[in-house]
Amino acid sequence: MALIVHKYGGTSVGTVERIGRVADKIVAARENGDEIVVVVSAMSGETDRLTAMASEISDNPPAHDVDVLLSTGEQVTIALLAMALHERGCEARSYTGAQVPIRTDNTYSKARIREIGPERMRADLDAGRVVVVAGFQGVDDDGRITTLGRGGSDTTAVALAAALKADECHIYTDVDGVYTTDPRIEPKAKRLEKITFEEMLEMASLGSKVLQIRAVEFAGKYNVPLRVLSTFEDGPGTLITYEDGDVEEAVISGIALNKDEAQITVAGIPDKPGVAFRVLGPIADANIEVDVIVQNVSRDGSTDLTFTVHHRDYDQALALARKSGEELGAREVAGNTDIVKISIVGVGMHSHAGVASRMFEALSREGINILMISTSEIKVSVVVQARYMELGVRALHEAFGLDTGPVTPDEPESW
Amino acid sequence: MALIVHKYGGTSVGTVERIGRVADKIVAARENGDEIVVVVSAMSGETDRLTAMASEISDNPPAHDVDVLLSTGEQVTIALLAMALHERGCEARSYTGAQVPIRTDNTYSKARIREIGPERMRADLDAGRVVVVAGFQGVDDDGRITTLGRGGSDTTAVALAAALKADECHIYTDVDGVYTTDPRIEPKAKRLEKITFEEMLEMASLGSKVLQIRAVEFAGKYNVPLRVLSTFEDGPGTLITYEDGDVEEAVISGIALNKDEAQITVAGIPDKPGVAFRVLGPIADANIEVDVIVQNVSRDGSTDLTFTVHHRDYDQALALARKSGEELGAREVAGNTDIVKISIVGVGMHSHAGVASRMFEALSREGINILMISTSEIKVSVVVQARYMELGVRALHEAFGLDTGPVTPDEPESW
Numbered sequence: 001m002a003l004i005v006h007k008y009g010g011t012s013v014g015t016v017e018r019i020g021r022v023a024d025k026i027v028a029a030r031e032n033g034d035e036i037v038v039v040v041s042a043m044s045g046e047t048d049r050l051t052a053m054a055s056e057i058s059d060n061p062p063a064h065d066v067d068v069l070l071s072t073g074e075q076v077t078i079a080l081l082a083m084a085l086h087e088r089g090c091e092a093r094s095y096t097g098a099q100v101p102i103r104t105d106n107t108y109s110k111a112r113i114r115e116i117g118p119e120r121m122r123a124d125l126d127a128g129r130v131v132v133v134a135g136f137q138g139v140d141d142d143g144r145i146t147t148l149g150r151g152g153s154d155t156t157a158v159a160l161a162a163a164l165k166a167d168e169c170h171i172y173t174d175v176d177g178v179y180t181t182d183p184r185i186e187p188k189a190k191r192l193e194k195i196t197f198e199e200m201l202e203m204a205s206l207g208s209k210v211l212q213i214r215a216v217e218f219a220g221k222y223n224v225p226l227r228v229l230s231t232f233e234d235g236p237g238t239l240i241t242y243e244d245g246d247v248e249e250a251v252i253s254g255i256a257l258n259k260d261e262a263q264i265t266v267a268g269i270p271d272k273p274g275v276a277f278r279v280l281g282p283i284a285d286a287n288i289e290v291d292v293i294v295q296n297v298s299r300d301g302s303t304d305l306t307f308t309v310h311h312r313d314y315d316q317a318l319a320l321a322r323k324s325g326e327e328l329g330a331r332e333v334a335g336n337t338d339i340v341k342i343s344i345v346g347v348g349m350h351s352h353a354g355v356a357s358r359m360f361e362a363l364s365r366e367g368i369n370i371l372m373i374s375t376s377e378i379k380v381s382v383v384v385q386a387r388y389m390e391l392g393v394r395a396l397h398e399a400f401g402l403d404t405g406p407v408t409p410d411e412p413e414s415w
Numbered sequence: 416m417a418l419i420v421h422k423y424g425g426t427s428v429g430t431v432e433r434i435g436r437v438a439d440k441i442v443a444a445r446e447n448g449d450e451i452v453v454v455v456s457a458m459s460g461e462t463d464r465l466t467a468m469a470s471e472i473s474d475n476p477p478a479h480d481v482d483v484l485l486s487t488g489e490q491v492t493i494a495l496l497a498m499a500l501h502e503r504g505c506e507a508r509s510y511t512g513a514q515v516p517i518r519t520d521n522t523y524s525k526a527r528i529r530e531i532g533p534e535r536m537r538a539d540l541d542a543g544r545v546v547v548v549a550g551f552q553g554v555d556d557d558g559r560i561t562t563l564g565r566g567g568s569d570t571t572a573v574a575l576a577a578a579l580k581a582d583e584c585h586i587y588t589d590v591d592g593v594y595t596t597d598p599r600i601e602p603k604a605k606r607l608e609k610i611t612f613e614e615m616l617e618m619a620s621l622g623s624k625v626l627q628i629r630a631v632e633f634a635g636k637y638n639v640p641l642r643v644l645s646t647f648e649d650g651p652g653t654l655i656t657y658e659d660g661d662v663e664e665a666v667i668s669g670i671a672l673n674k675d676e677a678q679i680t681v682a683g684i685p686d687k688p689g690v691a692f693r694v695l696g697p698i699a700d701a702n703i704e705v706d707v708i709v710q711n712v713s714r715d716g717s718t719d720l721t722f723t724v725h726h727r728d729y730d731q732a733l734a735l736a737r738k739s740g741e742e743l744g745a746r747e748v749a750g751n752t753d754i755v756k757i758s759i760v761g762v763g764m765h766s767h768a769g770v771a772s773r774m775f776e777a778l779s780r781e782g783i784n785i786l787m788i789s790t791s792e793i794k795v796s797v798v799v800q801a802r803y804m805e806l807g808v809r810a811l812h813e814a815f816g817l818d819t820g821p822v823t824p825d826e827p828e829s830w
Contacts, residue, residue: 016471053495056431061498068509069494079484080468083476094483095807098513101556120558143514143535 042073268331455490683746
């Protein structure tokens, strides 16, 4: 008998009929002999409806009141799902975040989980009940309702799985797993059977929207095997775990894409210690996140610094860079919003030489000019002009054998 | 500085704009120097919306799940009202029933309040905050959400007023007070300045819908002065307290009307001890509430028993009465759904002889035949044919001087 935490997002529970289908899945899993804890989000559209009422009242409502308001969304879902389970002869008990309890700090609207009390849920499971928990919410030391911010329901599911020492945490979504790359760009993209936490973190942070980064970090930290599956189709999905022997033959697991960034270059800065700090300091002070940063070697006593920021921060970051550039005596400050970042990700990479050069070779064969390069232990990212996006992804997908070869040497798991 | 508990029902908070108007009233009361605790219901329509979703899932959903579902309705209102108060520069803190805590038994969907912890609310009031509480809901010993059933928000308000030793509990409604009788039937009906708990209880139980009976009982038990006022117009409303010197000159305070009852007669029963029990026992066993019961004196060794039940229970009660009638050898069992009950209510009555006869005289002058009579310390009820309803009410309204005279000798209170 395995203990599995299921998580269903807003689309999966978006109508009463879909809540019924989720109940069917849970009943089937129970009949399969598993103990089940279910985490649900608010029905899709509900959060927008509530937020619209709040914004009629105030442009800037207090965060703790917003949390009291929004947390009703998941509470509606847990009640309806518990009813649907009962209707199918399956005993269930519902919990708000505060009832579990899921204790958080008091950073309203983006609280972090501190501690989970598993005793009451454990007692329900022992009594043969399905436990239904409202995602996205908790309670602070003062007994006030908090919410975890975006993607919080994934984090709730992983945290419950860790607290209950669950065998797996299943994240049900509208896709049937994690793919080698975006199938809309490369139709030959394949579902991965397995991927490591580190790889998934890179994939997520590089623009793959399947899972929230915090949930993956949490799962990695507490070693909770995560599985991404489809709510609407049966299938094994993709399992996210720590590296084991099986994974080593795959050099890279996937190709991630980020279209949300823009590039800023401060060129011809007289090279003195502290140049990077003098440019990037004011940008960090403005709470703008900087992603790729490249500084070339000094030439003729001057240097170029290039970095990327999110599109939404571009105008502000460019203005700050122009100001710093002027102060530093830079020759030119230029921006480019028409770029994409393509990354290859794989834990196999660190034991295989030549991965980066194979990447650069594949891109050069297609005549794609690389604007920036950034590397880490398990990924290599390049920034290229946006028009090369599809071409670049497909070239890399082929170059690393993702089109054809088995992605991992595993057989599909029994399910 | 007075501590006042305000209660606003679903219509009063039915839209975001109305929530804003409620916030304005609270701010005005605060500026008047009062400490305010506000109890709110779900926005009108919200409970129906939630109930509709539940009934799509199940014809008979578990009561504890229904409570988890419905309690979100008030939680939305407390969040929005707290935001609206904040927007007006008024510090407020919202509480769900569980957060207060309002401890109840575990009779889900119609729980009764056992205990209220006033400490946290008291601390907020001391800190100058308005306290906003979700009505209609509480928490049981097991930490599960309960709801108090119909009219529960009135009960919440009164119970909080008792726990906080508030000076008054204001129930804001869509009428501006308690009237001598239904103004739709007798346009000369007047708003009462004051009425006693006992009178209000009789008025409520006799069909006046202004306040829920349980809330009035609770207020009487804990001696919480209740005031019924309009959300939409300013005015002193009607104060409900214990009898004091002022009230004694008024013989009766009001005329109540109940159109929801039907009459059943078991006639010609051979008179033996236990006849009433043998007829009414099976009806009580079927959980049917019986209101007026009249048994005439035995004549020729047989007796007649007549009683009234709610319309919804009429068919079942008639069938049970036919069965008992047969077993007892009764001559006839007959029913009449075309009746109304008219009652005069007043604490002054018990020290004034002749009130009942003045009532009967007034009705007889209009040629109204009385079908049943029932009396208590502070009321006299008659059942008459439905077509005499308006005529009877108006005749009594005039006969007891409610048309013209001052209802109580008080001056309107300063407000």
